[in-house]
Amino acid sequence: MVDKLKKIWLEGEFVDWDEAKVHVLTHSLHYGLGAFEGIRAYRRGDGQTYVFRLKEHIDRLFDTCKLIAIQPRFSRDQVAEATVKILRENGMEEGYIRPLVYVGDGAMGVYAHDNPVRTMVVAWKWGTYLGTGATENGIRAKISSFQRHHINVSLAKAKMMGQYTNSTLAKREARIAGYDEAILLDTHGYVSEGSGENIFLVRRGKLMTPPLSASILEGITRDTILALAREEGIPTSEEMVTRDQLYLADEVFFTGTAAEVTPIREVDNRTIGEGQVGPVTRRLQKRFFDIVRGTDNSHPEWLTRV
């Protein structure tokens, strides 16, 4: 359950939590056309709160709008400002922030080209996304029976609302079967990503992840981890990955704003490596948490003070 906070930013104004409502004829509610983001803010070692990679998240929100051809009424700077202010308005030191651009009510039917495009920003407190202890001990994942959209079925680089029915189906299937998360293959059978995470594997010291030309979201945490791996002198490659490469990997982990850096200790009941958090994962995870929560000041460009 999301704990109720004080304010939500809706169409340029902060309104009371319970007053932030939409009409039942909201077009996006029926047809799923809309763009959103998931952003985290952390309290760092200096006691101050910072939003992590705000610019990249706002840029991806507007990229999604471009991909799905909707035009927000607000500028990038206005949405970025609302993302920072929502934390202040709610007195939050840490939290998850969700900007969302959606098609409002007016005409019905899938076209409805002239319906108003509305923007909102909401924040809530969110702990470890994949369950207590997930980032320390790792999780159990299952290859989904649902495939990631073919690149021409939808727009893989869009963080688009409707696309998440695919994620939801995969996630529910995995959880009901007793696993923590789903890993989706693409329609050619290659490993794509989790329901809300990118995926990495380590084999003989080399870090691998599917390329951007695959059916994956261009994850901002993915980019962070690739940058940190290069700084750490870990060889990296972006290449197509098969499920047997996952089973034989020494280490596998997920990255995502919600999931952060979560080790995967088991895929389809096969133990990955020693079934523990591996050394490369641990090293990269440590760098990540030292930057977002600690005192590693090597990437000031990734941090926006609240």
Ligand SMILES: Cc1ncc(COP(=O)(O)O)c(C=O)c1O
């Ligand atoms: C489908 C999917 N893949 C990957 C990611 C990871 O992206 P990021 O690291 O930018 O949060 C997310 C989360 O936003 C996602 O929903």
